[in-house]
Amino acid sequence: MADKQALNIVKMKKMKAEGVPLSMLTAYDYPSAALAEEAGVDMILVGDSLGNVVLGYSSTLPVTIDDMVYHTRAVARGAEHTFIVADMPFMTYHGGIDETLKNVRRLMQEGHAHAVKMEGGLEICAAVSSIVSAGVPVLGHIGLTPQSVNTIGGYRVQGKDAQDAQRLMDEAKALEKAGAFGIVLELVTEEVAEAITKELTIPTIGIGAGRYCDGQVLVFHDVLRYASPYREKRFVKTYADVGGIIRDALGQYVQEVKQRAFPEAGHAFGADESVLESLYGAAGKGARS
Numbered sequence: 562m563a564d565k566q567a568l569n570i571v572k573m574k575k576m577k578a579e580g581v582p583l584s585m586l587t588a589y590d591y592p593s594a595a596l597a598e599e600a601g602v603d604m605i606l607v608g609d610s611l612g613n614v615v616l617g618y619s620s621t622l623p624v625t626i627d628d629m630v631y632h633t634r635a636v637a638r639g640a641e642h643t644f645i646v647a648d649m650p651f652m653t654y655h656g657g658i659d660e661t662l663k664n665v666r667r668l669m670q671e672g673h674a675h676a677v678k679m680e681g682g683l684e685i686c687a688a689v690s691s692i693v694s695a696g697v698p699v700l701g702h703i704g705l706t707p708q709s710v711n712t713i714g715g716y717r718v719q720g721k722d723a724q725d726a727q728r729l730m731d732e733a734k735a736l737e738k739a740g741a742f743g744i745v746l747e748l749v750t751e752e753v754a755e756a757i758t759k760e761l762t763i764p765t766i767g768i769g770a771g772r773y774c775d776g777q778v779l780v781f782h783d784v785l786r787y788a789s790p791y792r793e794k795r796f797v798k799t800y801a802d803v804g805g806i807i808r809d810a811l812g813q814y815v816q817e818v819k820q821r822a823f824p825e826a827g828h829a830f831g832a833d834e835s836v837l838e839s840l841y842g843a844a845g846k847g848a849r850s
């Protein structure tokens with residue numbers, strides 16, 4: 562429900578103007594969303610990074626619109642009071658506008674997202690305008706755009722030379738003009754991210770883009786060191802070793818079952834003596850030994 566949300570896109574722009582940072586975290590299911598909301602994040606991103614951290618793919622390319630709808634719906638059930646952005650997955654916004662809008666409609670109506678995110682620059686601006694015109698807030702995403710890994714040639718820092726930095730600036734301005742409510746800057750040099758942040762009136766949300774963006778986003782599993790292959794990347798900060806805690810706990814469980822240390826008497830439910838008499842005859846429980 563829009564009126565129950567702590568945040569909306571009008572307030573976000575005001576927060577940028579006032580210098581209040583925006584915190585964003587990914588979530589992919591009911592428990593991760595509930596924990597993110599309890600922690601007080603401003604926005605949840607249902608990222609197509611779920612392909613990597615939840616589904617076990619080696620890139621985000623295999624993620625489908627059905628995957629995104631399914632996970633977004635679960636997140637919405639877990640975080641009823643948080644602004645939820647859903648990633649448009651690979652190749653779901655590059656065909657005709659009808660197909661693009663159909664996919665946006667599914668994320669909003671079936672997934673219960675409040676906004677969508679799309680990777681790209683000038684080439685997606687027409688689609689951004691159409692989606693915004695339909696009443697759906699759009700978050701842009703430039704710099705390292707993982708859905709284009711095969712044309713970029715790897716997961717590399719962007720904006721390293723003057724021409725590339727100018728391209729990013731032009732893309733950011735074009736997305737603002739097309740109606741985006743904010744822009745994710747991924748793996749962009751700190752100074753270029755700072756320059757873009759100063760130039761725009763809409764907030765920038767950085768990931769591996771340094772200290773001067775208006776907000777920050779990280780992947781849930783990276784923050785928690787939860788079975789994440791990205792935990793040691795330079796742009797990530799790990800706040801707890803949840804993966805280690807889970808591994809130790811599960812290992813103890815396995816050992817205790819093997820050693821018959823679990824379950825103990827206190828975990829079990831006892832039967833009445835009369836039941837035992839009927840099972841074993843008049844001798845009752847004593848007949849068992």
Ligand SMILES: Nc1nc(=O)c2c([nH]1)NC[C@@H]1CN(c3ccc(C(=O)N[C@@H](CCC(=O)O)C(=O)O)cc3)CN21
Nearest residue numbers: 610613614621707716717718780783789791794795796
């Ligand atoms: N778990 C997870 N976390 C993410 O942040 C994430 C995903 N998955 N999947 C989708 C994209 C892919 N992302 C990536 C992938 C690789 C690098 C990487 O290798 N970065 C190098 C920098 C390379 C350079 O210097 O140009 C690094 O060392 O951080 C960064 C972001 C970020 N996204």
Ligand SMILES: CC(C)C(=O)C(=O)O
Nearest residue numbers: 587608609610745768
């Ligand atoms: C890394 C963030 C920005 C993202 O797009 C994702 O989680 O899919």
Ligand SMILES: [Mg+2]
Nearest residue numbers: 608609610648
């Ligand atoms: Mg993504």
